[in-house]
Amino acid sequence: MSLLEVEGLSVRFGGLRAVRELTFSVERGEILGLIGPNGAGKTTVFNLVTGFVRPSAGVVRLEGRPLTGLRPHAVVRRGAARTFQIVKPFPGLSVRENVTVAAFVRHPVRRDAEARAEEVLERVGLAHRAGTAAGQLTLLDQKRLEVAKALATSPRLLLLDEPMGGLNPAEVDAASALVARIRDEGITVVLVEHVMKAIMAISSRVVVMNQGEKIAEGPPARVVEEPAVLAAYFGRRGA
Amino acid sequence: METFVQSVVSGALTGSLYAMIGVGLTVVFGVMRIINLAHGEMVMLGMFGAYWAQARWHLDPFLSILLWAPLMFLAGMAIYRFLLRKIVPGGELNTLLYTAGLSLLVANVALLAWSGDYRTISLSYGAEPVRPFGIAIAVPLLVAFALAYALTAALWLFLTRTDLGRAIRATSQSPEAAILMGIDVDRVATFTFGLGTALAAAAGVLLAPSLYLYPTVGELLIVKCFVIVVLGGLGSIPGAIAGGVLLGVVESLGAVYVSSTYKDGIGFVIFLAVLLYRPAGLFGVGRS
């Protein structure tokens, strides 16, 4: 049984079919890349899976149990956590407090939550910034915080929405290494990304979307050469 | 059947006047995302302006709109420029509460100045209703309706045909884009607040001959105004007009057919229903 199963997922916003009949699965222990041109519907898929948007059709299952229709907090409790493309920290709180709040869901006692937060901060490399107000971090650190908050909820599945956006090449490498480490520690990852270097380096498999539909699936090196994928990114002539 | 038509007509007429109050509020919200809780007091000032114009200068209250609208326009600009502008960066809540404080201040100063007595305006030509097609319509209401219609048409022309009007609509759709296009958003905001205030005062002048006047009437009016503006969609002028007419008709029919004691309640129930099921309103601008 796959960790995450998406079947026939669809949603419309007004007259626009943002996601159509999407079907794919995510296996335990892999890093699945979700790529496609802008407007393909990738973030919408995240919103659908994590309960921020209700689908008009289709099912999402985590370890066999349906996730569709649950509110976001309930999805987190089931074990799927996400980050946002435009980071959403708790700006007035310190880095430590941001992650402690996230840890409360699995560690109701404050002391345990604080311990878990320290642990997570170490893992993502933010321990030295624990006392800084979240609104005052550099972009890379803000992205680290975003991941830290998601990790603090002890997820089995982590959905990362364009974590590399705006980072320079060295930072992209550091971030990719972090994602790979997270996978090595047993968390399955779905990664939406435009920075192809990262996708090629760490994903085991890739799903390509265009205009709300899946157009290709498979190992990254093979998929990016498919004519349909090239056409989606570059138009007919580039294929 | 005749009662039904009578109710609908008088409800629609009254509702159109309420709509004018809503238009002022919604224009300000559309451009600046400010909900002005003192809006009801602006209307009240217009109402009292009309009253004093008649009592002191024997001026027909409807004519006094030529005096009060421009004056309140300037007052509105001043309020924004010298008071509100520094508050807005502090957030929606602070701005909302600031306008609440302003509302309390203005209403109570008026109360001190003019006492809480209920006043009415009587017009020499308002004694007998006209009866087109056998439906009785009070003359002041009809005159007010005609003037409101003219004013709204003028507003529409302003917003669609002039540069400043277009700048206002652009800022309303996207302040960021407006700045990028070289629109001085701050000046637009100042102008718009003045405009909203002037519209409120104008609505007050038009309503004055048809309602009881007292300094705290703003409390009642602002609540109706919210219902209208939410019904029609915050930020939408056609929405405010439609919302006003709808509320007027519903209240009028409700008073006759359901219960006159609970008639105000009907508006609120519809208000809650719209907030819950169609929060963008019937014609909402849709930005949440």
Place this chain on the structure above:
Amino acid sequence: MRRAAPWLALLAAALAVPAVVRSSFALHVLVLVLFWATLGAAWNVLGGLAGQVSFGHAALVGVGAYTTMILYLRAGIAPWWGIPAGGAVAALASLPVGIVCFRLRGPYFSLATLAVAELVRLVAQNFEALTNGPTGFLITTLPPLRLGGWTVNWEAKGPFYVTAVLLAAVALASTAWLKGSRLGAWLVALRENEDAAEAVGIDTTRAKVLTLAHSAFLAGMGGGFYAFYFRYVDPDAVCNIGLSMEMVFIAMVGGLGTVGGPLAGALFLTAVAEVVREHFQVGHLVFYGLCMMLVIRFLPEGIWGRLHRRIARPRRAAADVALGG
């Protein structure tokens, strides 16, 4: 417990006041301050801690007031039971309202509370069988309270004052408790960013509904006290929007989200009202409005918030204080 010490000292001092202060008028003013502090604290729990601005809290006060009145005048249940009962009924009534209204955010939520409050007022005014309509209820005599060997007659202000102190103490203490609890931490998160709060597993609706119930309980008890002390309740007195706004003002002027804010706000505004009453006879609301505008412009953290910042020990990182631990 160290931080509770100054509060406990204040409580002890407050309870000792009637032994020293005999003036009926002075005690009455103090009762007013404590009453407003309780109401302000009630609003502050929802508005300051959860960040949900309600303009309809007077309705909850009204529910508490009417409950206490009806229990006493129709069922003979003494007000010292009626006051907590009023709180409980208000809390229960707030549950469906919260579940419905919290589907809205920001100004839409505030407008919805306005509508709900007006509906409650209409019911109070028209459902005569239950609420006596516009006539309202009047208490002519209060039963004596027998505690151990003592009998309390409600002739002097002293016993009312003590009751008010206890109510305000409950209000402020429960606010402090909430701030330090896990629910309090969730509220901070949801105030800062509601989507992010959901994304870390916080059930934001449940948090808001529970906080509203807490707020309603305090407001309802305040309403019960109103019935008990002022002895007259009618729809315009307790269910009016002016009362809602005064509750907001007290919390705001005192310091949104702070424990001591409502007390500071009530002290300040009652002092203003008394001074105005002495020199001008009327128009204290003018000064309320003016103060509100001045505070938001020049002192947005409120009186208590500003004092607290001056006194608070600088070595604690400002951000770390936020989670209340």
